[in-house]
Amino acid sequence: METIKLTIDNKEVEVEKGTTILNAAKKLGIDIPTLCYLHLDDLNIENKPGGCRICVAEIQGRRNLAPTCSTKCEDGMVVKTHTTRVLNARRTVMEFILSDHPKECLVCAKSGNCELQDMAHRLGIREIPGAEYAAVSTYKFDTSPSIKRNLDKCIMCRRCEMMCNEVQTVGALSAVNRGFMAAVAPAFEQNLEHSTCTYCGQCVAVCPTGALTEVDNTPDVLRALADPSKTVVVQTAPAVRAALGEAFGLEPGTLVTGKMVAALKALGFDYVFDTDFAADLTIMEEGTELLDRITRHLKGDKTARLPILTSCCPGWVNFFEEYFPDLKDVPSTAKSPQQMFGAIAKTYFADKIKIDRKDMVVVSIMPCLAKKYECQREEFSVDGNRDVDFSLSTRELAAFIKQANIDLHSLEDMDFDAPLGESTGAGVIFGTTGGVIEAACRTAYEIYTGKKLDRLDFTELRGFEGVRAATIDFDGLKLNIGIAHGLGNARKLLNDVRSGNSQFHAIEVMACPGGCIGGGGQPLHLGNSEILKARAAAIYNEDRKKPLRKSHENPFIIKLYEEFLEKPNSEKAHHLLHTRYFDKKKKIIVKQ
């Protein structure tokens, strides 16, 4: 490794050749302010377009200030990061950015959590010279089922473009036009709804301003809670409990399951249930389907296609419908836990408490923005009445709790309600990458072999590498399992499936890096993988503490099949818990 020495702010530092000044300064504990820069440490991806010019510094012997995020260190370089010239330049740059930015901080959804606002504060901006003369660009406002775009607030950091193209390979967003009219937009500046967007929300998760935000469904939920004729049922996804605390100042990885339940009860929900219950149900359906397909495949049945792909992630479903419609019979037909929950709540549970499905409102709390779109899909409603009415993100729930003057810290832990609140550890680990397939293995193994598993932790399926492979021995049957998180990684595995080179029997895919714990609806982690690892650890911790850790041992699941669904993959289960997929790829039509 070749190293070089340089001086930053009178301190000498030795770094590997190729290191940027910004990273060399970090090594010295010097925190140069950055705005457009973003480092996704676990993916080893840096967004450093050098566009915003906030991170500039003075290099001895150079006439111009250099952006430190994209300037490489040279041997003997002398860098100064806070000279008068540098500070003035930063302030001027910031004033220019702000002159073309709406002054709406008081009512902006991002206020208090906005990197632009923080930077203005850090740089001590107290006025925006010429703001009254400056023309402010105006763009068309765009809203979709999941994501809102307000490009007036865009500062062209292009982080969203990097997430959409490099990490997710979705390619819905690109920088378009030039100069004052420059923006990040879908092709032909159409709305997101008409692009290849999967609503994974990773663009929202990295946006430093209020340009990209989630659609806020809190008012809809508030209205339902205020309506005495409605029974409002809420379900919470596994990844929410591992991240909600962060919005209340708790350390990443603090589990707040009991407090979250208490807060939801305090908010006035009639029944607080757990999506983990539906996750257990998913395992019953998907695991059975997996075993059925593998057994048929081994017997030479050509219609049983392998690998089977998981289907709980709505961003992933949108992705393969758009990019791999030729493979749409490969994923499991099992609905996602969110939708299974809705289907059971509005049939089985509505019957139990003797109300009409129209008088029940099902709300989901999700780490995800694609879930908002998923619950609006036509196939998930009965006569126009959705199985899941509204989906709120973890961030929206945090804001909702704060609005209602509920002090999360002082709440006594409470338990989920029965019967749809009972879950096993297998349901919990759905929240992190590798968790769904691990949960499926726990159940499928015991059903297939008829033997008890002696170890429940399939550590070979855990971890954070983008693509992982492991072989699980089902008593002689060697199952090859693939795992991908992040749509770019999923694409690699899907290309192999398409070309017939895939060695896997089953593949788990999660659209977001890290799985649901890194979802587009979670408190922002801005690429810091330590936060994701802490959330994952919290989830495995909750799994370990559960008395039951295999989905098929959940007594309420057993009861549900006895009383209502008969058996996994029964006709009734198929009707309520399975779905189909659509070809959404654009077609080239030949004009006659």
Added chain:
Amino acid sequence: MSSIKIELRQEDITKIREICDSFNKDPQELINILHSCQEHFGYLPAEVQEVISAETGVPVAKIYGVVTFYSFFTMTPKGKHPISICMGTACYVRGAEKVLDEFKKELGLQVGQTTKDGKFSLSSLRCVGACGLAPVVLIGDKTYGRVAPDDVKNILKEYE
């Protein structure tokens, strides 16, 4: 799903595919592919960009980004009689801007636009190398020299 319908004649689709093939469908050759397609079609409508995307695997948003970044590329079809007004230094100092304004007024167009009937399109360019004739106007292959704003009406009459 995109609301843009990709509807093209078979021969057009074949032509775009040929062009992409001639560059080995290489995403790095995108600008050259766009040049060739614009040379063939006269402009780069959304449909053409969609087919290039399908052939090269470059997301159509990226292609649109390139098309809108470089001023050479256009998504508006040129008119039957494309009008170009030279705005090079020599023409400019001899009043090209006033000539351009007159064309804009007569045709009701801005630079880069085409009349509804597809007859005229208006563009400006930098120096055609005929500075002795400044200000210069090109319509199709025909060159007009020493054009004054008052001449514009008569010039357009030639194309009625």
